[in-house]
Ligand SMILES: Nc1ncnc2c1ncn2[C@@H]1O[C@H](COP(=O)(O)OP(=O)(O)OP(=O)(O)O)[C@@H](O)[C@H]1O
């Protein structure tokens with residue numbers, strides 16, 4: 001056997017299991033969902049096997065004239081979900097970026113301890129942690145009680161069941177995902193470059209924009225993507241902290257599958273969300289592979 | 300106009316160690332760098348060279364003392380407001396910028412117009428022999444080329460002083476020698492004072508107008524390379540620069556009587572003091588004594604004879620057991636054959652070439 005063909009066999013053996021797993025448990029369901037999104041909803045749940053593009057139409061504006069109306073509420077939910085996910089990304093970044101600099105400067109021992117603390121939430125249940133936030137934020141919760149007892153407010157504030165509460169909960173849930181890539185790039189930052197910039201006459205602010213930010217950008221972009229994607233589809237946090245008032249894409253999809261039993265419409269929504277993310281990811285991969293090609297050229 | 304571009308007055312710095320003690324990195328240093336001077340800081344690892352440079356560039360805050368650049372007190376100014384630029388040991392080129400952008404950085408920061416910037420970048424790159432490389436990325440360059448970009452970047456805004464912290468240590472020997480000459484030429488053309496840090500005494504001797512030998516956070520000696528080599532003020536400087544034979548003893552007229560009984564003759568008027576002193580004889584000042592040698596001699600048992608090209612190096616011991624190194628020009632092969640056989644040599648020296656170090660000058 002030639003080396004090349006032996007390589008190929010080796011690769012096949014090594015990649016076999018994961019490929020099989022992905023094919024069965026990822027691509028399979030995905031294909032089912034894709035097909036479902038083009039089928040008509042059954043009268044009592046289930047699907048009818050006819051081609052039916054109006055699931056997408058309901059969202060995008062060409063609804064089935066017989067049964068359903070085009071309802072701009074779905075686009076509105078989509079836009080507000082994107083907004084909340086984007087704000088989550090921004091808030092998480094504002095928390096993680098400075099923290100990464102602080103932790104990167106600690107001694108090895110404290111560093112590891114801090115990283116351990118950041119991963120600690122993974123050891124407990126997400127639902128439990130979110131319900132603790134309910135206890136903190138509700139009308140008779142910790143914050144309101146404290147503010148009232150100090151006399152700063154007369155009536156409890158509406159803290160829970162707001163967009164703010166959702167963003168707070170999401171940031172809380174996704175902080176580790178933002179922190180890790182951001183920290184990795186901050187930790188790698190070569191401080192002699194910062195010194196070189198100061199030495200050449202650039203003040204701290206200019207040095208930040210021209211040197212520190214561009215050099216840590218890969219971590220920021222990576223963290224933003226890793227947080228944005230699950231935040232856009234998340235339904236647990238809005239369900240717990242958003243109450244019935246605030247609907248996000250995740251809840252909408254969940255509702256279509258579990259409550260309304262309109263699988264085709266749920267699938268169509270899911271497909272749309274996924275395609276948006278796919279476009280985002282492709283843009284990122286494209287941009288970074290161009291950078292990669294640059295780097296390869298530079299050898 | 301003052302004739303010194305930089306003045307350090309009693310510059311002091313101590314660092315706390317993790318164990319709770321402290322290390323003195325700069326011990327009340329007084330230093331004046333002249334205009335247009337190539338000054339080298341030379342000393343063993345940890346003697347405070349980098350700390351001294353960083354105190355001048357502003358990255359190390361002094362515990363005490365002052366720093367004046369061109370007559371202005373810079374002690375409390377941040378690095379980005381000092382008219383000083385640095386060439387870093389690892390070049391510290393910005394990886395996300397092209398060579399052109401790297402070079403233009405100081406101008407961009409200073410708000411120089413784009414067209415003018417481009418012109419000056421081209422001129423600076425030409426100066427360091429990198430014409431037309433503006434578009435490259437730092438990673439696309441060899442070590443020597445990166446070094447030159449770092450140099451161009453540091454000189455483009457015409458600082459009053461350029462600091463170079465072991466800029467050549469990562470280069471191979473040939474490139475290093477070429478760069479030594481280029482640096483020296485560049486310094487002349489620019490008319491900027493350079494403070495250059497090196498571990499390499501050869502480099503210090505060949506490049507500098509003056510050399511400051513540092514040890515333990517103090518300047519041991521600041522003088523021209525020749526003066527430092529020929530007239531070191533203490534045995535630290537004598538052993539740190541070049542190979543040396545040192546004989547500790549007491550002066551007795553025109554002789555120095557070493558503790559082990561060896562007598563070293565010196566030119567009498569060199570010393571007015573008497574008492575304890577150390578005599579220095581450089582290896583190349585020894586020669587093989589002939590018949591009826593008029594000069595004073597020293598008999599040694601040879602332990603090794605090493606051929607290093609232009610010279611033979613003789614490693615021997617006196618009858619009292621003191622180690623002696625001598626360098627004999629390789630042209631005199633006949634004599635070498637003789638001593639290789641007998642493993643003994645009679646080394647002669649000119650008393651006028653013996654340098655006496657007096658203990659009062661010891662730090
Ligand atoms: N940031 C610091 N914190 C603590 N100690 C330091 C620090 N910087 C330097 N030192 C100590 O100060 C002393 C002088 O250091 P410096 O870096 O100036 O030496 P150097 O002459 O440049 O040595 P080398 O030739 O190895 O570069 C050393 O003992 C070093 O351990």
Ligand SMILES: [Mg+2]
Pocket residue numbers: 348349350
């Ligand atoms: Mg150093």
